[in-house]
Amino acid sequence: MDSRITVYDEKMKKAFEYLEADYAAIRAGRANPHVLDKLRVDYYGTPTPIQQVGNVTVPEARVIQIAPWEKSMIREIEKAIMTSDIGINPSNDGVVIRLVFPELTEERRKDLVKDVKKKGEDGKVAIRNIRRDGNDAFKKLAKEDVSEDEIKQLEDQLQKLTDKFIKDIETLMDAKSKEIMTV
Numbered sequence: 001m002d003s004r005i006t007v008y009d010e011k012m013k014k015a016f017e018y019l020e021a022d023y024a025a026i027r028a029g030r031a032n033p034h035v036l037d038k039l040r041v042d043y044y045g046t047p048t049p050i051q052q053v054g055n056v057t058v059p060e061a062r063v064i065q066i067a068p069w070e071k072s073m074i075r076e077i078e079k080a081i082m083t084s085d086i087g088i089n090p091s092n093d094g095v096v097i098r099l100v101f102p103e104l105t106e107e108r109r110k111d112l113v114k115d116v117k118k119k120g121e122d123g124k125v126a127i128r129n130i131r132r133d134g135n136d137a138f139k140k141l142a143k144e145d146v147s148e149d150e151i152k153q154l155e156d157q158l159q160k161l162t163d164k165f166i167k168d169i170e171t172l173m174d175a176k177s178k179e180i181m182t183v
Contacts, residue, residue: 002154005158016172019120026176031063031064037051041080043073055067062100086099113177124169134158
């Protein structure tokens with residue numbers, strides 16, 4: 001692959017990986033520890049991921065259990081969960097914190113699917129913007145004595161790359177929508 005194309009391949013990969021991470025944080029009725037990935041707790045003045053201050057497990061299909069390594073962290077972890085947009089109230093027994101995920105209603109599932117589709121469309125727009133930037137850069141190469149055929153070839157390669165990532169996003173979108181709608 002041409003090094004001028006590799007730059008745009010890397011950018012598209014990053015956009016796709018960002019979307020994957022976003023989808024991992026969407027809960028689909030089952031407990032998924034990834035919903036905690038973006039949460040930070042105050043650990044001696046430093047914002048720290050929950051996974052680094054305790055053991056996160058999924059003992060049952062709809063329960064996440066967090067066992068902090070220091071009991072003093074229970075209050076901090078609960079505070080981080082309650083101020084987040086997860087929408088679940090934590091409960092603790094003095095040793096572990098439990099997050100019980102309720103069954104999703106049909107209406108909530110449909111809202112989540114709409115959200116998944118919107119994020120997927122945003123991902124496609126990001127990929128197309130990268131393609132546009134690439135094509136603009138290739139057009140500027142004409143001033144540097146690069147042949148029209150070579151520029152056309154670069155644009156074709158970039159289009160094929162764009163098509164591949166758009167197809168990957170659609171596949172990911174369909175899979176996540178199916179996962180959410182599965183009861």
